[in-house]
Amino acid sequence: MHSAFYDHFARHGHGAGLKGHATHYCPGCGHGLAHKYLAEAITELDVQDRTVAISPVGCAVFLYYYFDVGNTQAAHGRAPAVALGHKLANPSSIVVSYQGDGDLASIGLAEILQVVQMGLPMTFVFINNAIYGMTGGQMAPTTLMGQTTTTSPHGRDRFTGQTLRVAEMIAGLDGPIYVERVALFDRKQRTRAKRAIAKALRLQVENRGLGFVEVLAECPTQLHMTPIEAERWVQEKMVPVFPLGVKKDLTAEPWFTPEAPSFDARRLTRTIHASTEPAPRFGDGFPAHVDEHDVAIKFAGAGGDGAQTIARLTAKSGINEGFDATYIPSYGPESRGGTSYADVHVARREVLSPAAPEPHVLVAFNPPSLEKFGPCVRPGGLVLYDQTVTPEAPRLDPSVQMVGVPFTGIAADLGKVKVKNTVALGAFQAATRLFPADSFLEALRRSMPDDCEMAVLNEEAFRRGAMAFDEPFDEPAN
Amino acid sequence: MPVTMRAKPFLFPTFCKACGRCIEACPKDCIEMSTEIDPVTGLTPVVIDLEVCNACGLCFTACPEPHGLLPRPEGLGAGEVDPSVFFGPRPSTAPVPETIPDTRVPLPSFEPMVLKGTHASAVGALLAGCRHFFGYPITPSTEGAELMARLLPELDGFFVQAVSEVAAVNMIYGCGGAGLPSMTFTSSPGFSLMLEGISYMIGAEIPGVFVNVMRGGPGLGNIGPEQADIKLVCRGLGHGNTHAVVLAPSTPQEMLDLTMLAFELAFRYRNPVVLVGDGYLGQIMGRVELPCEMVRPGIPEWAVHGDETHRGNLLSSIQIAEADLEAHNVHLNDKYRRMIEREQRAELYRCDDADWLVVACNTPARMAKGAVESLRAQGASVGLFRPVTLWPFPSGDLLPLLDRARGLLVVEAGSGQLEDELRLALSHAGAPGTRIENLRRFGGMLPQGQDIVDKVIALAHGDPSCTAPSTTTSHATAMAPA
Numbered sequence: 026m027h028s029a030f031y032d033h034f035a036r037h038g039h040g041a042g043l044k045g046h047a048t049h050y051c052p053g054c055g056h057g058l059a060h061k062y063l064a065e066a067i068t069e070l071d072v073q074d075r076t077v078a079i080s081p082v083g084c085a086v087f088l089y090y091y092f093d094v095g096n097t098q099a100a101h102g103r104a105p106a107v108a109l110g111h112k113l114a115n116p117s118s119i120v121v122s123y124q125g126d127g128d129l130a131s132i133g134l135a136e137i138l139q140v141v142q143m144g145l146p147m148t149f150v151f152i153n154n155a156i157y158g159m160t161g162g163q164m165a166p167t168t169l170m171g172q173t174t175t176t177s178p179h180g181r182d183r184f185t186g187q188t189l190r191v192a193e194m195i196a197g198l199d200g201p202i203y204v205e206r207v208a209l210f211d212r213k214q215r216t217r218a219k220r221a222i223a224k225a226l227r228l229q230v231e232n233r234g235l236g237f238v239e240v241l242a243e244c245p246t247q248l249h250m251t252p253i254e255a256e257r258w259v260q261e262k263m264v265p266v267f268p269l270g271v272k273k274d275l276t277a278e279p280w281f282t283p284e285a286p287s288f289d290a291r292r293l294t295r296t297i298h299a300s301t302e303p304a305p306r307f308g309d310g311f312p313a314h315v316d317e318h319d320v321a322i323k324f325a326g327a328g329g330d331g332a333q334t335i336a337r338l339t340a341k342s343g344i345n346e347g348f349d350a351t352y353i354p355s356y357g358p359e360s361r362g363g364t365s366y367a368d369v370h371v372a373r374r375e376v377l378s379p380a381a382p383e384p385h386v387l388v389a390f391n392p393p394s395l396e397k398f399g400p401c402v403r404p405g406g407l408v409l410y411d412q413t414v415t416p417e418a419p420r421l422d423p424s425v426q427m428v429g430v431p432f433t434g435i436a437a438d439l440g441k442v443k444v445k446n447t448v449a450l451g452a453f454q455a456a457t458r459l460f461p462a463d464s465f466l467e468a469l470r471r472s473m474p475d476d477c478e479m480a481v482l483n484e485e486a487f488r489r490g491a492m493a494f495d496e497p498f499d500e501p502a503n
Numbered sequence: 504m505p506v507t508m509r510a511k512p513f514l515f516p517t518f519c520k521a522c523g524r525c526i527e528a529c530p531k532d533c534i535e536m537s538t539e540i541d542p543v544t545g546l547t548p549v550v551i552d553l554e555v556c557n558a559c560g561l562c563f564t565a566c567p568e569p570h571g572l573l574p575r576p577e578g579l580g581a582g583e584v585d586p587s588v589f590f591g592p593r594p595s596t597a598p599v600p601e602t603i604p605d606t607r608v609p610l611p612s613f614e615p616m617v618l619k620g621t622h623a624s625a626v627g628a629l630l631a632g633c634r635h636f637f638g639y640p641i642t643p644s645t646e647g648a649e650l651m652a653r654l655l656p657e658l659d660g661f662f663v664q665a666v667s668e669v670a671a672v673n674m675i676y677g678c679g680g681a682g683l684p685s686m687t688f689t690s691s692p693g694f695s696l697m698l699e700g701i702s703y704m705i706g707a708e709i710p711g712v713f714v715n716v717m718r719g720g721p722g723l724g725n726i727g728p729e730q731a732d733i734k735l736v737c738r739g740l741g742h743g744n745t746h747a748v749v750l751a752p753s754t755p756q757e758m759l760d761l762t763m764l765a766f767e768l769a770f771r772y773r774n775p776v777v778l779v780g781d782g783y784l785g786q787i788m789g790r791v792e793l794p795c796e797m798v799r800p801g802i803p804e805w806a807v808h809g810d811e812t813h814r815g816n817l818l819s820s821i822q823i824a825e826a827d828l829e830a831h832n833v834h835l836n837d838k839y840r841r842m843i844e845r846e847q848r849a850e851l852y853r854c855d856d857a858d859w860l861v862v863a864c865n866t867p868a869r870m871a872k873g874a875v876e877s878l879r880a881q882g883a884s885v886g887l888f889r890p891v892t893l894w895p896f897p898s899g900d901l902l903p904l905l906d907r908a909r910g911l912l913v914v915e916a917g918s919g920q921l922e923d924e925l926r927l928a929l930s931h932a933g934a935p936g937t938r939i940e941n942l943r944r945f946g947g948m949l950p951q952g953q954d955i956v957d958k959v960i961a962l963a964h965g966d967p968s969c970t971a972p973s974t975t976t977s978h979a980t981a982m983a984p985a
Contacts, residue, residue, distance in 0.1 A: 028569075030569040030570075031595050032589075032590040032595070033590055036817070038824075042543075043517060043518075043543060043544065046515070046518050046570040046590070047517075047518050047520070047568060047570065048567070048568060048569065050567065051520075052520035052521055052522035052546075053520075053522035053523070053524055053567065054522075054567055055567070056567070057566075057567025057568055057569070058564075058565075058567045060567075060569065061564075061566075061567070061569060064569070073814070074810060074811035074814050075809050075810060075811075076809065077681070077807055077808075077809040079677075086821060087821075087823075089817050089819060091569055093595045093596075093597060093814070093815075094814060095807035095808065095809055095813055095814055095816055096807060096816070096817045096818070096819070097676075097677065097680045097707075097807050097817075097818045097819070098707070098817070098818065098819035098820065098821055099673065099676070099677075099703070100673065100676075100699060100700065100703045103669070103670070103673035103676070103700070103703075105670075106665065106669075106670040106671075106673035106674045106676075106677065107673045107674070107676050107677035107680070108677060109663070109674050109677060110635070110637065110673070110674040110675060110676060110677020110678035110679070110680065110681065110685070111677040111678070111680060111681050111807070111809060112677075113635055113661045113663070113674075113678060114635060114677065114678040114680075114681030114682070114683045114685075114808070115681050115683075115808055115809045115810065117809070117810075118681070118808065118809020118810070119809065120809070135666045135667055135669070135670060136666065136669075136670050136673070138666070139665065139666035139670060211527070211528075212528050212561050212564065212565065215528075215564050215565060216564070219564065245522075251523070252522040252523055252524055253523055253524070253526075253527055256524070256527065283659065283661075284659040285659065286634035286658055286659045286660045286661075287634075287658045287659050287660075288608065288632065288797075288799035288800075290608045290609075290610055290797055292657075292658065293629060293630070293658060293797060294610065294611075294613065294793075296629075296654050296657045296658060297616075297626050297629065297654065298616075299613040299614075299616060299793055300613060300614050301611050301612065301613055301614065302614065303614055304614060337617075337788060340617060340788055340789075341617045344615060344617050344789075344790045349789070349790055350617075350789065350790065351787055351788065351789045352787070352788040352789075353783060353786055353787040353788070354786055375872075376789070376869070377869050377870070377872045377873030377876065377952065378869060378870045378873040378951065378952045379783065379787050379789075379866070379869060380783075380870075380949065380951065382951060
C-alpha cells in the first residue's frame with residue numbers, strides 16, 4: 026500500500042537536501058506523530074484520492090509539504106469554514122481539518138462551534154500543546170494556570186484568562202458523534218491516539234458523522250525541555266487538567282448522501298418562475314396623457330396598508346404593457362407597522378431616475394402620508410387619498426386634483442379591511458387611466474395564482490374602487 | 504500477525520532528528536543515541552542494535568518523522584543503502600490534473616421578469632451555475648440571501664447561513680477551492696469583515712463572487728444607499744497586493760447580467776470578483792430579461808476537489824521564501840495587468856460631442872442619464888460616462904473623450920471615492936490636467952436629476968466657451984385623464 030505521505034517533500038524548501046525527506050518540525054514535536062497516524066488511517070481506509078486536508082495557520086500550516094492528498098491551506102482559525110466549503114462542494118470528499126490550539130480554541134472559536142454543531146461527516150484533529158509554537162511561545166487558550174509563556178511571563182492567572190477545555194466543550198454540542206482526547210507520551214497513549222484518529226476518519230468515510238480528536242502534544246522547544254521531559258510534562262501537568270478518554274461516542278447510521286446539484290434547464294427555470302407564456306397586453310399605447318415619457322407615482326401609507334403590493338402590481342402592469350417600469354420601496358427596520366412608501370415609474374423607453382420626489386400621482390392611505398408627500402406632487406398632478414381616515418384633506422397647489430375615495434370603508438363593506446389597497450388600486454386606475462383595468466387585474470391574478478377566494482375578493486375590491494372614483498359617494502374634498 | 508512477519512527498523516541517519524522518543528518506546532532497550540555526529544545534520548542520530556530487536560514495531564509509532572524509522576526491507580544488507588529502495592522516482596503517484604470544462608445549456612426564450620436587484624443577481628448566479636451560497640443576513644442585501652435559501656434546496660444546492668461574514672468568506676474559499684462557483688450577498692459592514700478572507704482568496708487564487716449592496720457608513724451608519732465602499736473594493740481588498748475586477752451595475756437587468764459575468768471572470772482569472780450595488784439598486788424592482796443560455800460548471804484542473812484527478816493540487820497563500828513570494832506577486836501583477844488590459848468596461852451615453860461629461864455609476868448613473876437627457880433637450884452638449892468596471896477603471900474609454908470635454912462632473916452618493924479612482928486612473932494614464940468637479944450626497948441621500956442639471960448649468964455658465972442653456976424647463980405637467 027502506498028503511503029499517504031509524499032516520497033519526496035518537494036514543497037519543503039523546494040525539496041532540496043535534507044528538507045526533501047525531513048519535516049520542518051522540531052525534534053520530538055507531537056505534530057509528526059499525529060501526522061503519521063492520520064497518514065496511516067488515510068491509507069488503511071483507502072481514501073487518499075478523496076482526501077482534502079485543511080492546514081490553517083500554526084506550525085502545521087505546512088502539512089501540505091507532507092500529505093500526498095488534496096491540500097488547502099487556510100487563514101488562522103478559519104479551517105472549519107474552509108472545510109465545510111470543501112465538503113459541500115464535493116460531499117464524497119474526505120475532509121480533514123487539522124488545527125492547533127491557537128487556531129481552533131482562540132481565533133477560530135466561532136467557526137469551530139458552528140461547523141461542529143452542524144455535524145456533517147468531517148474529521149477534526151486538534152493539537153493541544155498548551156502554547157503557541159509557530160509564533161514563539163505565547164499563551165494559548167489551553168495554557169495551564171500558572172504556566173509561564175512570553176505573554177503570561179508571570180504565570181497564567183485569571184487576568185490572562187482561564188484554561189479552556191475543548192474536548193469537553195465540543196462533546197457538549199449536538200453535532201459531533203465522536204469526541205476523544207488522547208495523548209502521545211507513551212506507547213499506550215500513542216496506540217490510543219492512532220486508533221482515535223482512524224476512528225474519526227472512518228466515521229466520515231462511512232458517512233456517519235463528525236469525529237473530533239484532541240491530541241495532547243509535546244512542544245519541547247517552547248516548553249524549553251528535551252523531548253522526553255516534554256512527554257513527562259504532558260503526562261504530569263496537562264493530563265490532570267485535560268482528562269484523557271472518550272467524551273462522546275454515539276452510534277449513527279450513514280446519512281449524508283446528498284443528491285448532486287441539478288443543472289437541468291427546465292427545473293431551474295421552473296424554480297425561478299420564468300415563463301415563456303407572454304403576458305397579455307390590454308392597452309394601446311403609453312399613457313402620454315399623464316406624461317409624454319415617464320410617469321412617476323408615489324404610494325404611501327402605514328406598514329401593512331398594502332402600499333408596497335399595489336406599487337409592485339403597477340410596475341408589473343407597466344412591464345406587461347411593454348414599457349420599462351421600476352418600483353422602489355422605502356425599506357428598513359420600520360417596514361413592519363411603521364411608515365411605508367413606494368416609488369413607481371413607468372417610462373416609454375427607459376426609467377432614468379427611479380425615485381419619485383415629485384410624483385405625478387400620490388396615493389395616500391393616511392393623513393400623515395398626505396401631509397408629507399402631498400406638497401411634493403407636481404403641478405397639474407393628482408392626489409388620491411383614503412377618505413375614510415382623512416376627513417379633511419390639506420390644501421395643496423390648486424392645479425393638483427384631489428380625489429378622496431373611502432378605501433377602508435369600501436374594504437370594510439366587503440368584509441376584509443386588508444383589501445383596501447386593491448380598492449385604492451381600482452380607484453387609481455379609474456382616476457389615471459394609466460392602463461386599462463384588465464391590465465391591473467391580470468397582474469393581480471398572476472400575483473396570487475393559487476388563492477381563488479382572495480382573487481375573487483380582490484377583483485371585487487378593484488371594481489368597487491374604480492366605481493367609487495367614477496361615481497363618488499361624496500364630492501371629493503378640494 | 505505473527506511476529507516473524509514483522510520488519511525490524513531501518514533508519515537513514517540523516518533523517519533522524521535525535522529526539523529520542525523511540526528510545527523511550529523500545530521495550531528491549533536496543534535503541535540509543537549515537538556518540539557520533541552526523542556530518543549532514545550536525546545531530547547525533549539514534550543507533551539500533553538489530554541483534555536484540557524483536558521487531559515489535561513500537562519505535563515506528565514513536566518516531567515523529569515520516570521518513571524516520573522505517574520497516575526494513577527484506578534482505579537489506581548492513582552497509583550503505585540506496586534511498587531509491589524507499590523512495591520512488593516521483594514525489595507522488597497522483598495523476599496530472601485535468602480540466603472538466605463548463606457546458607453551456609441553451610434556454611428557450613422567456614418573457615421578461617420583474618425582479619428586484621438582489622433577486623436578479625441571485626437568479627444570475629443560479630444561471631451561472633452557482634449552487635452554493637454562504638452568507639450572513641445584512642440589510643439591504645438580505646433578500647438576495649433569502650431567495651437563495653428558498654431556491655437552492657429546490658436545485659439540490661446548498662445554502663449556509665454562516666456564523667459571521669468572516670466564516671462565510673472562508674466557506675466560499677473552501678467551495679471555490681474545490682473548483683465550484685459560490686457567492687455571497689452582503690452589505691458594507693459585512694463586506695469589511697470579509698476582507699481578510701478575500702485577501703487569502705486572491706493569494707491562493709480562488710474564485711468567488713461577492714455582491715456588496717453598499718449602505719451608509721462609517722460604522723453602523725444606516726441602511727440607505729451609499730457608494731462609500733469604492734475605496735475598499737478598488738484599493739483595500741484586505742492586506743497585501745490585492746486586486747479584483749469590480750463591477751458596478753445600475754439596473755436590475757445589469758444585476759443579473761453582471762453577476763453572470765462575475766462568475767465567468769472569477770474562474771477566468773482565478774480571483775474573486777466583487778459586484779457593488781447601492782441600497783437602492785438592491786431593493787429596486789424592474790424589468791429583467793433572461794439570457795439565452797445557462798452554465799453547468801465543470802471542475803478546473805487546479806481545483807482541490809477531493810477526487811483522484813485533482814489529488815496533486817495545493818491551494819495556499821503562504822510562500823515562506825522571500826524569492827518565492829516575490830515571484831508569486833510578479834505572477835499576480837501579471838494577472839492584474841491582463842485584467843486592466845482586457846476587462847475595462849464603460850457605458851458612454853451621448854459622449855461623442857460632449858463639452859461636459861457626467862461621471863457616475865450604480866443608481867446615481869440613472870439619475871445622471873436623466874439629467875443628461877434633460878440638458879440635451881435644453882441644448883447643452885453633455886454626456887454620461889458610466890464606468891461599469893470600477894477596477895480596472897475604464898480610462899481607455901474615457902481618454903479619447905477628454906480631447907473635447909472641458910470638464911468632468913463626478914456624481915456620487917459618497918465622499919469622493921469614485922472621483923479618487925478617476926483621478927488615479929487619469930494620473931496613471933498621464934492624461935493632461937482636466938477640470939474635475941463633483942456633486943456628492945451622503946448618508947442614504949442620492950443626488951437627484953435636477954441637482955445634476957443645476958450643477959452642470961452652473962458650471963457651464965462659468966465657462967464662456969461652453970454651449971449652455973439659459974433657463975431650465977418647468978416640470979409642470981397637465982394631468983388630463985382620458
